[in-house]
Amino acid sequence: xxxxxxxxxxxxxxxxxxxxxxxxxxxxxxxxxxxxxxxxxxxxxxxxxxxxxxxxxxxxxxxxxxxxxxxxxxxxxxxxxxxxxxxxxxxxxxxxxxxxxxxxxxxxxxxxxxxxxxxxxxxxxxxxxxxxxxxxxxxxxxxxxxxxxxxxxxxxxxxxxxxxxxxxxxxxxxxxxxxxxxxxxxxxxxxxxxxxxxxxxxxxxxxxxxxxxxxxxxxxxxxxxxxxxxxxxxxxxxxxxxxxxxxxxxxxxxxxxxxxxxxxxxxxxxxxxxxxxxxxxxxxxxxxxxxxxxxxxxxxxxxxxxxxxxxxxxxxxxxxxxxxxxxxxxxxxxxxxxxxxxxxxxxxxxxxxxxxxxxxxxxxxxxx
Amino acid sequence: xxxxxxxxxxxxxxxxxxxxxxxxxxxxxxxxxxxxxxxxxxxxxxxxxxxxxxxxxxxxxxxxxxxxxxxxxxxxxxxxxxxxxxxxxxxxxxxxxxxxxxxxxxxxxxxxxxxxxxxxxxxxxxxxxxxxxxxxxxxxxxxxxxxxxxxxxxxxxxxxxxxxxxxxxxxxxxxxxxxxxxxxxxxxxxxxxxxxxxxxxxxxxxxxxxxxxxxxxxxxxxxxxxxxxxxxxxxxxxxxxxxxxxx
Amino acid sequence: xxxxxxxxxxxxxxxxxxxxxxxxxxxxxxxxxxxxxxxxxxxxxxxxxxxxxxxxxxxxxxxxxxxxxxxxxxxxxxxxxxxxxxxxxxxxxxxxxxxxxxxxxxxxxxxxxxxxxxxxxxxxxxxxxxxxxxxxxxxxxxxxxxxxxxxxxxxxxxxxxxxxxxxxxxxxxxxxxxxxxxxxxxxxxxxxxxxxxxxxxxxxxxxxxxxxxxxxxxxxxxxxxxxxxxxxxxxxxxxxxxxxxxxxxxxxxxxxxxxxxxxxxxxxxxxxxxxxxxxxxxxxxxxxxxxxxxxxxxxxxxxxxxxxxxxxxxxxxxxxxxxxxxxxxxxxxxxxxxxxxxxxxxxxxxxxxxxxxxxxxxxxxxxxxxxxxx
Numbered sequence: 001x002x003x004x005x006x007x008x009x010x011x012x013x014x015x016x017x018x019x020x021x022x023x024x025x026x027x028x029x030x031x032x033x034x035x036x037x038x039x040x041x042x043x044x045x046x047x048x049x050x051x052x053x054x055x056x057x058x059x060x061x062x063x064x065x066x067x068x069x070x071x072x073x074x075x076x077x078x079x080x081x082x083x084x085x086x087x088x089x090x091x092x093x094x095x096x097x098x099x100x101x102x103x104x105x106x107x108x109x110x111x112x113x114x115x116x117x118x119x120x121x122x123x124x125x126x127x128x129x130x131x132x133x134x135x136x137x138x139x140x141x142x143x144x145x146x147x148x149x150x151x152x153x154x155x156x157x158x159x160x161x162x163x164x165x166x167x168x169x170x171x172x173x174x175x176x177x178x179x180x181x182x183x184x185x186x187x188x189x190x191x192x193x194x195x196x197x198x199x200x201x202x203x204x205x206x207x208x209x210x211x212x213x214x215x216x217x218x219x220x221x222x223x224x225x226x227x228x229x230x231x232x233x234x235x236x237x238x239x240x241x242x243x244x245x246x247x248x249x250x251x252x253x254x255x256x257x258x259x260x261x262x263x264x265x266x267x268x269x270x271x272x273x274x275x276x277x278x279x280x281x282x283x284x285x286x287x288x289x290x291x292x293x294x295x296x297x298x299x300x301x302x303x304x305x306x307x308x309x310x311x312x313x314x315x316x317x318x319x320x321x322x323x324x325x326x327x328x329x330x331x332x333x334x335x336x337x338x339x340x341x342x343x344x345x346x347x348x349x350x351x352x353x354x355x356x357x358x359x360x361x362x363x364x365x366x367x368x
Numbered sequence: 369x370x371x372x373x374x375x376x377x378x379x380x381x382x383x384x385x386x387x388x389x390x391x392x393x394x395x396x397x398x399x400x401x402x403x404x405x406x407x408x409x410x411x412x413x414x415x416x417x418x419x420x421x422x423x424x425x426x427x428x429x430x431x432x433x434x435x436x437x438x439x440x441x442x443x444x445x446x447x448x449x450x451x452x453x454x455x456x457x458x459x460x461x462x463x464x465x466x467x468x469x470x471x472x473x474x475x476x477x478x479x480x481x482x483x484x485x486x487x488x489x490x491x492x493x494x495x496x497x498x499x500x501x502x503x504x505x506x507x508x509x510x511x512x513x514x515x516x517x518x519x520x521x522x523x524x525x526x527x528x529x530x531x532x533x534x535x536x537x538x539x540x541x542x543x544x545x546x547x548x549x550x551x552x553x554x555x556x557x558x559x560x561x562x563x564x565x566x567x568x569x570x571x572x573x574x575x576x577x578x579x580x581x582x583x584x585x586x587x588x589x590x591x592x593x594x595x596x597x598x599x600x601x602x603x604x605x606x607x608x609x610x611x612x613x614x615x
Numbered sequence: 616x617x618x619x620x621x622x623x624x625x626x627x628x629x630x631x632x633x634x635x636x637x638x639x640x641x642x643x644x645x646x647x648x649x650x651x652x653x654x655x656x657x658x659x660x661x662x663x664x665x666x667x668x669x670x671x672x673x674x675x676x677x678x679x680x681x682x683x684x685x686x687x688x689x690x691x692x693x694x695x696x697x698x699x700x701x702x703x704x705x706x707x708x709x710x711x712x713x714x715x716x717x718x719x720x721x722x723x724x725x726x727x728x729x730x731x732x733x734x735x736x737x738x739x740x741x742x743x744x745x746x747x748x749x750x751x752x753x754x755x756x757x758x759x760x761x762x763x764x765x766x767x768x769x770x771x772x773x774x775x776x777x778x779x780x781x782x783x784x785x786x787x788x789x790x791x792x793x794x795x796x797x798x799x800x801x802x803x804x805x806x807x808x809x810x811x812x813x814x815x816x817x818x819x820x821x822x823x824x825x826x827x828x829x830x831x832x833x834x835x836x837x838x839x840x841x842x843x844x845x846x847x848x849x850x851x852x853x854x855x856x857x858x859x860x861x862x863x864x865x866x867x868x869x870x871x872x873x874x875x876x877x878x879x880x881x882x883x884x885x886x887x888x889x890x891x892x893x894x895x896x897x898x899x900x901x902x903x904x905x906x907x908x909x910x911x912x913x914x915x916x917x918x919x920x921x922x923x924x925x926x927x928x929x930x931x932x933x934x935x936x937x938x939x940x941x942x943x944x945x946x947x948x949x950x951x952x953x954x955x956x957x958x959x960x961x962x963x964x965x966x967x968x969x970x971x972x973x974x975x976x977x978x979x980x981x982x983x984x985x986x987x988x989x
Contacts, residue, residue, distance in 0.1 A: 018905065020900070020905055020908075020909065021904065021905055021908050024908050024909060024911075024912050027912070028912060028915075031912075031916065032915070032919075035916065035919055035920065036919075038931060038934060039919075039920060039930045039931065039934035039937075043740070043741065043744075043929055044926075044929055045928075045929055046928065047928060048928070089786065089787070089956065090952075090956060090958060090962055091962065092948060092951070092952050092956070092958075095928075108777050108779070109777075112777050112778060113777075113778045113779075113780060114778075114779055114780070115779075115780050115781075115782065116779060116780070116781045116782075117781075117782050117783070117784070118781060118782070118783040118784075119783070119784050119786060120783065120784070120785050120786065121786055121787060122785035122786060122787055122788040122789065122791055123787045123788050123795070123796055123951055123955040123956060124796050124926060125785070125788055125791035125792065125793050125795075125796055126793065126796075127926055128785055128788075128791065129791060130745065132783045132785075133748055133752070135781070136752075136781050136783075137748075137751075137752075139779055139781050140755065142779070143777065143778070143779050146777055147777055152727070152762065153727045153761075153762055153765055154723055154727065154758050154761040154762045154765060155727060155728040155729075155758060156723065156728070156729055156730065156731060156754050156755070156757065156758045157728065157729075157730045157731075158730065158731050158733055158747075158750065158751050158754055159730055159731070159732055159733065160732075160733035160734070160735055160747050160750075160751075161732075161733070161734050161735065162735050162737035162743055162747075163704060163734055163735060163736055163737055164736060164737055164738050165737035165738050165740055165743070166737065167740075169740055170740050170741065172737075172738050172739075172740065173738055173739045173740060193904050197904070280902075280903055280904060281816070281820075281903060284903070284904070284907055285639060289643070293647070297650065297651060297654045297655070298654060302655075302924060303654050303655050304739070304742065306661050306663075307660065307661065308653065308654055309653050312650070312653055312654055326707065329738055330705075330707070333738050334705050334738075336705060340705065340706060421832050422832070423828070423831055423832060443834055443836075446832055446833060446834040447834040449832070451829070451832035453825065453828045453829060453832075457824075457825045457826045457828055457829035458826070458829070459625065459629065459826055460824075461628075461629050461632050461633065462625065462628055462629065462632075466625070466628055469621065469624075470621055470622075470624075470625045471829075471833070473617065473618060473620070473621030473622075474618055474621060474622070474830070474833045474834075474835055475833060475834070476617070476618065476834075502632075528832075
């Protein structure tokens with residue numbers, strides 16, 4: 001036991017001595033959560049629009065005022081003719097041009113019908129689509145206003161209730177994913193590199209010839225990373241809770257248990273990689289290609305899984321982070337318990353057993 | 369050997385923080401001499417050598433190499449010296465031929481000269497058949513001899529060897545020293561660091577470094593006489609035990 | 616000049632002999648571009664809805680048909696019981712729950728108005744927002760249809776109803792193909808990542824292995840060394856960019872509206888900038904591990920703040936100001952402007968200026984910070 005502790009101490013020294021890496025290990029979660037919390041948002045705000053008003057009457061003025069009064073739109077330019085439309089799109093800033101037909105107000109009075117044309121810059125299709133939708137809604141709203149006195153039959157209203165995230169904050173969605181990514185980064189990537197480093201520098205042989213058993217050596221190597229990972233997870237949870245007010249509705253012990261399971265999973269992956277990789281560079285690239293990218297792309301962290309083409313959707317099932325993200329989201333935001341999440345938890349444990357069995361097999365082959 | 373001084377060092381110091389890696393050393397090296405720099409690991413040999421090769425700027429003191437100042441004229445020094453480092457430093461993923469071409473090119477040798485040198489060098493080392501082998505695939509002894517030859521490619525007037533025989537078997541070490549003798553015989557000055565005491569016997573003059581200072585300086589015979597010792601090992605033990613300094 | 620050629624030759628030999636590097640340079644960009652472009656899809660469709668119909672009327676049946684036909688929604692389950700729906704919401708089986716109250720149709724006819732309950736899983740805020748929006752549109756559509764039908768059955772027009780018709784057209788990407796938007800951006804990400812990583816790791820590796828010491832005692836000039844390192848990597852960077860363009864064309868059928876000359880001119884300056892960044896990182900790191908981590912850290916921030924996945928216009932003002940210092944942002948802007956809208960030199964002159972100054976500053980910093988010592 002004493003020997004074991006001395007060993008853990010050596011690993012801790014290695015980590016603490018490398019100030020730059022340490023700074024990044026702790027700076028990374030803070031910066032990422034701040035970015036996701038404050039800066040990265042799909043919410044549309046102050047989208048720049050231009051208006052081409054051929055009519056310039058009372059109705060178009062009212063409608064313009066209504067559009068610009070919303071927080072979504074900001075007027076960049078009043079255009080004078082059709083030619084200017086193409087020009088205003090060129091610099092990439094203006095997203096939509098609203099065109100009112102000539103005699104808009106008059107037509108509305110005499111023919112009971114008038115036309116508005118929306119021209120959107122669809123090089124970013126999502127934004128274009130959303131903006132057109134918003135504008136249509138504003139126009140429909142205005143229509144209701146001017147028809148107030150008419151008794152309109154068949155009105156259906158919708159009462160919607162936003163569950164779990166009433167203010168539709170983006171952070172709610174990103175916090176669980178961030179935890180998964182950072183745990184992968186620290187636990188899997190760092191351990192695989194650090195073991196590969198000992199192999200590369202030849203210090204691994206020294207350790208293996210020591211009276212310690214190889215299992216002990218590996219455990220001693222990973223203990224400090226377990227602690228680091230836990231600290232990072234706590235940082236994210238604290239920032240999420242106190243800065244962005246992401247609630248933790250479920251049980252805290254359960255959450256930590258799941259986090260611990262995921263850390264073990266990531267570590268077993270890291271160990272597996274290090275049994276395959278002979279150099280740091282290989283370990284690095286393997287972790288990056290086989291772990292980080294799939295975790296970021298296919299876990300549902302940023303991109304919704306249901307939108308992916310079928311092959312990728314199938315692939316996402318073998319990404320451990322996918323299941324972990326479901327677990328964390330459910331515990332934090334829905335307050336779910338093990339009764340609902342037992343399946344995902346079993347899957348994670350299955351992954352751990354599989355990876356460890358595989359590493360042991362690889363390790364034995366090498367010794368023979 | 370002439371009496372012309374090719375390296376002059378006066379009160380040279382290198383301080384890292386509060387650690388005096390090289391602490392006030394002074395010595396000369398004469399043209400054509402094999403000058404040995406001895407000492408335990410961490411005695412400051414490599415630091416001293418790095419200052420003389422222009423890799424590291426001294427904290428204080430004076431030193432010239434081939435008449436060039438180690439503070440201001442490092443680039444000129446680099447043209448006139450050869451260097452073989454403690455770590456093996458030819459490119460392992462390049463072939464023998466490619467390494468020779470690379471370093472020949474870096475020192476500005478003409479293609480014709482490079483070709484001739486390569487031919488001559490491979491012939492001397494008996495490696496004609498390995499010209500297209502990757503360096504990584506060669507045994508360590510061959511690599512060392514090759515690294516030495518590559519360091520000599522541009523006919524430097526001084527060559528610095530930093531622990532050139534580390535980890536090499538005795539036979540190769542012997543062959544290696546024969547190469548050094550031959551080079552010195554052709555008029556090149558050799559500056560070599562080592563911690564093998566028996567190798568000290570091969571040098572014309574040696575300086576013993578202990579804790580950043582020169583503890584003893586002279587020819588092997590002078591040192592043995594001074595310490596009343598049979599061989600250099602005993603000289604070293606004498607220095608360590610008595611802390612006695614002989615100049 | 617001759618010295619530089621020798622160094623360039625050495626770098627190329629090393630790259631092509633490195634069995635680990637080759638697949639990364641040749642295969643990885645293709646795979647990444649394909650997987651990423653298929654995975655990176657924010658388009659909201661296939662929202663799962665749960666249906667509770669306590670009315671079982673003609674009107675509710677019409678609404679359900681409309682939902683199914685819209686392409687935005689897929690039915691995940693039906694029940695008469697609110698509890699079942701709530702459980703489905705918690706389990707993540709469904710994204711939203713429509714609840715049609717009893718007497719929905721009766722109220723609609725007798726009182727002229729009626730309401731529907733919508734419960735949404737809002738953990739993913741933007742998805743929930745859009746989902747609600749689509750749902751509302753479909754419901755209003757239904758209302759409009761019922762109304763038109765009702766009015767047409769009347770012989771006379773009881774009230775004058777003023778109608779504003781909105782028509783819309785999408786320019787530059789008529790079919791609203793998300794890939795047309797993402798692929799150029801991902802291309803930028805690839806070039807940036809590979810460029811920064813290989814240049815950062817390349818120099819640090821020489822330091823770790825010890826070969827740099829041998830170079831340092833030779834009379835190589837600083838600029839020779841740096842050009843000798845950068846030139847081969849620059850060629851590789853442009854090569855990556857070309858592979859990316861070819862994949863975009865063959866796999867996704869995306870061709871550039873604007874001139875390739877403009878694109879390549881900008882790319883070649885941008886790559887100089889990226890390589891300089893990697894080199895700058897390598898000047899203050901000692902191990903490949905450190906270099907990798909620091910590059911990672913900066914790249915993640917640059918890419919997230921570069922407008923690749925989320926539009927810069929949506930960021931708060933202070934964050935938008937920060938992105939002005941983000942080189943990735945400019946390249947993404949330029950690639951999209953040129954490839955999708957056919958912008959020319961004059962349209963992107965300001966981005967040109969920024970990237971050129973960036974390239975100059977970061978490379979000067981790297982050269983200045985690179986010490987030719989052990």
